[in-house]
Amino acid sequence: MKSLIFVSSNDHKYNEFRDGFKTHNISIIHMKREYPEIQGRNHNEVIINSIGGLISVIEPPFFVEDSGIEVQYLENFPSIYSSYVFKTIGLKGILNLLKDVENRSATFKSIVGYVDENYTIKIFEGKTEGEITLSPRGTGGFGYDPIFVPKDSTHTYAEMTIEQKNRISHRAKSIKQFLSYLTGTE
Amino acid sequence: MKSLIFVSSNDHKYNEFRDGFKTHNISIIHMKREYPEIQGRNHNEVIINSIGGLISVIEPPFFVEDSGIEVQYLENFPSIYSSYVFKTIGLKGILNLLKDVENRSATFKSIVGYVDENYTIKIFEGKTEGEITLSPRGTGGFGYDPIFVPKDSTHTYAEMTIEQKNRISHRAKSIKQFLSYLTGTE
Numbered sequence: 001m002k003s004l005i006f007v008s009s010n011d012h013k014y015n016e017f018r019d020g021f022k023t024h025n026i027s028i029i030h031m032k033r034e035y036p037e038i039q040g041r042n043h044n045e046v047i048i049n050s051i052g053g054l055i056s057v058i059e060p061p062f063f064v065e066d067s068g069i070e071v072q073y074l075e076n077f078p079s080i081y082s083s084y085v086f087k088t089i090g091l092k093g094i095l096n097l098l099k100d101v102e103n104r105s106a107t108f109k110s111i112v113g114y115v116d117e118n119y120t121i122k123i124f125e126g127k128t129e130g131e132i133t134l135s136p137r138g139t140g141g142f143g144y145d146p147i148f149v150p151k152d153s154t155h156t157y158a159e160m161t162i163e164q165k166n167r168i169s170h171r172a173k174s175i176k177q178f179l180s181y182l183t184g185t186e
Numbered sequence: 187m188k189s190l191i192f193v194s195s196n197d198h199k200y201n202e203f204r205d206g207f208k209t210h211n212i213s214i215i216h217m218k219r220e221y222p223e224i225q226g227r228n229h230n231e232v233i234i235n236s237i238g239g240l241i242s243v244i245e246p247p248f249f250v251e252d253s254g255i256e257v258q259y260l261e262n263f264p265s266i267y268s269s270y271v272f273k274t275i276g277l278k279g280i281l282n283l284l285k286d287v288e289n290r291s292a293t294f295k296s297i298v299g300y301v302d303e304n305y306t307i308k309i310f311e312g313k314t315e316g317e318i319t320l321s322p323r324g325t326g327g328f329g330y331d332p333i334f335v336p337k338d339s340t341h342t343y344a345e346m347t348i349e350q351k352n353r354i355s356h357r358a359k360s361i362k363q364f365l366s367y368l369t370g371t372e
Contacts, residue, residue: 040242044305052238056226119230121307 003027004182005062007054009034012142013065013171016162020175024183031058039080043068044123046080047113051121063114063178067171069144071132072105073098082144091136091147104132108148108157110171112178122181126173141165189213190368191248193240195220198328199251199357202348206361210369217244225266229254230309232266233299237307249300249364253357255330257318258291259284268330277322277333290318294334296357298364308367312359327351 004021006014006028014030021028038049047066054062068082074097078085085093098104112124129151136146138158145157150168157165166172190207192200192214200216207214224235233252240248254268260283264271271279284290298310315337322332324344331343336354343351352358 045241048241048305048307049238052235055231055234119234119309121234123305
């Protein structure tokens with residue numbers, strides 16, 4: 001069985017990944033650590049800078065993931081600052097910013113960055129369209145999951161089981177592309 | 187004609203590249219600028235960190251090149267620090283360190299890092315084996331060229347014309363791989 005290092009401080013992401021990889025006979029080693037997120041203009045830049053910082057301490061191959069939510073009415077805020085915004089103004093802050101706002105459209109994005117043993121770097125993006133709820137619902141998932149209802153669903157991510165979320169989530173989509181690349185069925 | 191940005195403060199490198207690209211109907215735009223070289227354990231890491239720093243200011247696609255000489259007797263010094271060492275102790279310093287040393291074997295390496303519009307990063311390495319001379323010879327080229335004689339040659343890089351150097355140089359080899367990749371004949 002092939003094994004691959006996933007660098008992240010986030011257990012939830014690892015839990016969402018795990019099954020998809022197992023199905024393809026790849027085991028993930030979760031290297032649980034924080035790393036400085038050097039910001040860029042977009043997720044691709046953030047990911048490449050993160051990999052650049054990590055390759056000096058971790059021998060490739062490994063992969064990282066960056067995700068974020070873009071709220072249309074807020075000019076796509078908080079995007080690459082999603083994690084920072086979640087830790088500061090939080091879900092309550094986002095809901096306040098959308099108080100009495102009708103257009104609640106939002107896009108959840110997941111970007112996987114993979115660096116292989118030849119130092120080739122590949123980026124995979126998954127996105128899921130949806131809407132911001134009027135109030136938080138559900139206890140599953142993490143981050144913005146309680147206030148995001150994907151298109152064609154009536155449940156927030158946080159109201160779903162991991163299996164349900166994995167059928168439609170932005171992260172499931174980026175990982176699916178990544179797995180196709182790894183297994184050569186791209 | 188396709189065009190591609192080459193980011194470098196070095197005119198010599200650009201001059202060596204230019205013809206190879208022209209042959210493949212690709213024009214290079216030389217974006218002449220210094221950029222901070224964040225060091226790593228090897229050229230691959232240096233290159234990826236350079237790209238990481240540049241993508242925040244330059245829209246991909248673009249490419250960079252890092253080169254260095256490794257002197258066997260000196261435990262591969264100066265390698266990724268070649269540029270710094272050249273500017274400080276210089277050719278004279280290297281020749282002093284090899285005073286009365288019989289083993290004068292050295293390897294010249296060129297690493298090209300390319301980031302395309304999808305933020306995929308590819309690394310191409312070229313290397314040429316050779317020897318360090320007893321004293322500087324020739325006025326062509328740049329950097330360590332006056333003290334490096336490639337294998338099967340009696341001339342230093344600095345004693346060759348660009349065309350001659352391009353037939354055997356480490357840089358010509360990394361660029362050849364890069365061109366094969368770009369034109370899909372890899």
